Amino acid sequence: DAGITQSPRHKVTETGTPVTLRCHQTENHRYMYWYRQDPGHGLRLIHYSYGVKDTDKGEVSDGYSVSRSKTEDFLLTLESATSSQTSVYFCAISEGTGDGPGVAFFGQGTRLTVV
Amino acid sequence: AQRVTQPEKLLSVFKGAPVELKCNYSYSGSPELFWYVQYSRQRLQLLLRHISRESIKGFTADLNKGETSFHLKKPFAQEEDSAMYYCARGSNYQLIWGAGTKLIIKP
Numbered sequence: 001d002a003g004i005t006q007s008p009r010h011k012v013t014e015t016g017t018p019v020t021l022r023c024h025q026t027e028n029h030r031y032m033y034w035y036r037q038d039p040g041h042g043l044r045l046i047h048y049s050y051g052v053k054d055t056d057k058g059e060v061s062d063g064y065s066v067s068r069s070k071t072e073d074f075l076l077t078l079e080s081a082t083s084s085q086t087s088v089y090f091c092a093i094s095e096g097t098g099d100g101p102g103v104a105f106f107g108q109g110t111r112l113t114v115v
Numbered sequence: 116a117q118r119v120t121q122p123e124k125l126l127s128v129f130k131g132a133p134v135e136l137k138c139n140y141s142y143s144g145s146p147e148l149f150w151y152v153q154y155s156r157q158r159l160q161l162l163l164r165h166i167s168r169e170s171i172k173g174f175t176a177d178l179n180k181g182e183t184s185f186h187l188k189k190p191f192a193q194e195e196d197s198a199m200y201y202c203a204r205g206s207n208y209q210l211i212w213g214a215g216t217k218l219i220i221k222p
Binding site: 031033040041042043044045048050056058090092094096097100101102103104105106107108109 | 124147149151157158159160161164201203205206207208209210212213214215
């Protein structure tokens with residue numbers, strides 16, 4: 001497995017509280033992504049990063065923010081958690097090629113429950 | 116908008132039968148295409164990449180630019196193939212994902 005770890009693996013939090021999920025890689029890959037996975041929706045991109053301090057929104061970015069202050073870490077913050085953000089969150093990394101993102105390697109996922 | 120379509124949410128076949136998981140993509144130049152697999156409660160992992168033209172776990176996928184398809188095939192399904200399968204294409208910095216097909220192999 002590629003060197004990519006997510007923390008925490010499981011979290012239960014209350015509505016309205018901020019939550020931060022961490023993705024850490026040891027592969028020095030340029031691109032990092034946060035997805036959420038929900039039944040019937042597959043994978044949906046929340047935010048991604050194409051370099052240190054370079055981030056952009058995905059298709060479901062409302063209510064989420066990200067930061068990447070160094071190559072190896074990509075943080076996802078739920079500013080004020082809501083029940084609709086209960087999901088499994090996956091981080092992914094890719095090295096990139098001249099033609100596109102290249103192969104993505106995934107973390108083990110974080111199961112977040114907002115009560 | 117770039118799209119990847121997997122028309123079947125669920126596909127159920129008997130062990131030993133052929134399997135075909137469909138994937139169609141919106142046309143835009145020469146796409147970078149992938150199949151990923153997710154076994155129960157595990158992380159997603161790469162199954163196939165179109166440029167490698169390999170056969171992994173007995174699966175193959177052929178890029179058909181005329182039909183803009185990248186269907187995944189296996190001649191004889193095995194019970195351990197039961198999983199969620201996602202088709203994806205590269206687009207600038209991102210991967211565009213299909214909604215996934217759940218494959219169930221019946222004994």
